[in-house]
Amino acid sequence: MQPxxxxxxxxxxxxxxxxxxxxxxxxxxxxIIVLHEPAALPALLAQSTFDVVLLDLNFTPxxxxxxxxxxxxxxxxxxxxxxxxxxxxxxxxxxxxxxALKRGAGDFITKPWDNARLLxxxxxxxxxxxxxxxxxxxxxxxxxxAEMGAVRAMVAGVAPTEANVLILGENGVxxxxxxxxxxxxxxxxxxxxxxxxxxALPEATFESELFxxxxxxxxxxxxxxxxxxxxxxxxxxxxxxxxNMPLPNQAKLLAALERREVTPLGADRPQAVDVRIxxxxxxxxxxxxxxxxxxxxxxxxxxxxxxRVPPLRVRRGDIPGLLRHYLAHYEGHYGRPARSLAPAAxxxxxxxxxxxxxxxxxxxxxxxxxxxxxxxxxFADFGLGTPDTVTPPPNAQALEDQTLGDLERGAxxxxxxxxxxNISEAARRxxxxxxxxxxxxxxxxx
Numbered sequence: 001m002q003p004x005x006x007x008x009x010x011x012x013x014x015x016x017x018x019x020x021x022x023x024x025x026x027x028x029x030x031x032i033i034v035l036h037e038p039a040a041l042p043a044l045l046a047q048s049t050f051d052v053v054l055l056d057l058n059f060t061p062x063x064x065x066x067x068x069x070x071x072x073x074x075x076x077x078x079x080x081x082x083x084x085x086x087x088x089x090x091x092x093x094x095x096x097x098x099x100a101l102k103r104g105a106g107d108f109i110t111k112p113w114d115n116a117r118l119l120x121x122x123x124x125x126x127x128x129x130x131x132x133x134x135x136x137x138x139x140x141x142x143x144x145x146a147e148m149g150a151v152r153a154m155v156a157g158v159a160p161t162e163a164n165v166l167i168l169g170e171n172g173v174x175x176x177x178x179x180x181x182x183x184x185x186x187x188x189x190x191x192x193x194x195x196x197x198x199x200a201l202p203e204a205t206f207e208s209e210l211f212x213x214x215x216x217x218x219x220x221x222x223x224x225x226x227x228x229x230x231x232x233x234x235x236x237x238x239x240x241x242x243x244n245m246p247l248p249n250q251a252k253l254l255a256a257l258e259r260r261e262v263t264p265l266g267a268d269r270p271q272a273v274d275v276r277i278x279x280x281x282x283x284x285x286x287x288x289x290x291x292x293x294x295x296x297x298x299x300x301x302x303x304x305x306x307x308r309v310p311p312l313r314v315r316r317g318d319i320p321g322l323l324r325h326y327l328a329h330y331e332g333h334y335g336r337p338a339r340s341l342a343p344a345a346x347x348x349x350x351x352x353x354x355x356x357x358x359x360x361x362x363x364x365x366x367x368x369x370x371x372x373x374x375x376x377x378x379f380a381d382f383g384l385g386t387p388d389t390v391t392p393p394p395n396a397q398a399l400e401d402q403t404l405g406d407l408e409r410g411a412x413x414x415x416x417x418x419x420x421x422n423i424s425e426a427a428r429r430x431x432x433x434x435x436x437x438x439x440x441x442x443x444x445x446x
Contacts, residue, residue: 006126007031007049011038011072012056012088017111021054024115025122038072045075049333050083052125055105057089057096066096070103077104084125088113098231101192110225117205124197127438141174141181142325143318147310151178158305159185166242166302167280168288169309171416171423171441172357175280176240178309182278183236191235196228198253198279199244199424206249208265211256217266229262229273236276242302243281243294244424254298277302282422312354312361319350322358326365327377336369345379352384355413356441385409409444412437 006029012018018034026032033050035041038059053076057069069087076082087100087108097108107121141152158165159182167175176195183193201209208218212227228237245253256262257277261270279302287293312319323341331338341349354360368381412430419425427437 005030006051007033008122009033009035009044009050009053009083011035011041011053013037013059014056017056017088021118024118028119029122038068041072041075045079049079052122053083053085054109054122055085055087055100057087057100064096066099069096070100073100073103073105086121086125094226094231098192098226098233101194101231102190102235106195108231110223112222120200124200127197127200141177142322143315144321145315145317147315148318151307151309152181154305154307155181155185158182158307160187162276163304164277164302165279165305165307166299167278167307167309168285169280169282170311170357171282172359173309173311174358175282175309176238178307179236179238179278179280183238183276186236186276188235188276192232193236193238194228194232195238195240197241198239198249199241201245201249203246203249207252210253211262212264212267214264214266217264224264227262227264229256229275230271232275234274236278239277239279239302241281241424242279243283243288244422247295250295250298254295254301257298257301312357316350319354319361320346322361323349323365326362327369330366330369334369336372339372339374340376342376342378345377345382348379349382355416359441408440412440412444 008025008029008031010018010021010025010032012021012034013036015036018036022032022034033044033048035044055069055072055076057066058064059068073085073087076085082104085100085105087097087105088111089097089100089108090111094108094110097105097110100108106125109118109121141148141155155178165179165182167178169175179195180193183189196210207213208225208227210227210229212225212230215222215224239253242253256273259270261272263270281288283294288299289296312322323346327341328338330336356363364382364384367383368377371383372378372381374381412426415426415429419429423437430437432440
């Protein structure tokens, strides 16, 4: 397997733990940096950016309050493009890990970890970071169009309630940002917001991941472990890609939602759960209402309120503001001079179909900031090519003129179109993992 280009930082005072994590991750990811002392982090961040950080929560021998790790987390979340953070913790520190989730960590891994679990956590973190557009500030939803105004109005109306919300929309429109905006405006804003990619949870470990397990409940269960429902207690549990769950997993989730309780594997009695459920899918509504694809009783539980996030091509009035925001963001991030956008370039960008929606626009802006050399941004700086759709070359000479990157981009665009934007289905058609496809989407600005 070709290593990814992801940059990963391991920050742990235990040299043996850091070495083990580095040896495991270096088989699949390009650059792994190890630090043992938080004091060295600011200087490193001044020179480098990271996609994922594995963060221990205690560094000084004898300390167990996690204050050092939480301070590091605050520093990381203050970066202009924060990395995804996975907290590393001993079993006794699970309440501390939950506090880290409240402060912005995306996941936590208990030590000693299961190798497959750690690899999956890193892959999920990379995929989610690639898929989530940068917000203007916190959970701000960018866009002044009537369509986005309607989304904001729905968020404002539903956020103070406890109603379950189902967010629908194509890949890249910013469904997780909408979920975060709901959480930020809710009475649960001070508690954790925990996102789970439901389509990526294997059926064999589904219950353990969501509901937790007790020591000895299966071969690798060396300690008790809380599941995602317990970790998000008091807060919001965001169930992303619910449409990609196998039907048996849908039945298990339905039981937990109906009873408002979960039973960890190996436990004698259920535990009440206190979470608000916000879910999302890029399935089209015809598929969502097909009982062979999605259980109607589970849909009934999830869709008390439905928010439809429109694709960028139907809210073109938001494109100028999004361009200004992301160009300014990346100019600051990379220390590049501020440039204007050439009128002809803006006109073409307004006409672009944007099959990858806001995420594709963000990646195009990042590329433009990095590569632009003129006084103003030109359309060519955004790396979008022409035309919107890639068609098979009519003859051998045309094929020779195609680069490998062009062919790969065309194959991915075709698979996405055939799968109607469903990432899992497109990945299956291409023979890729979801995480690998997300990285290629980012690479090609789709």
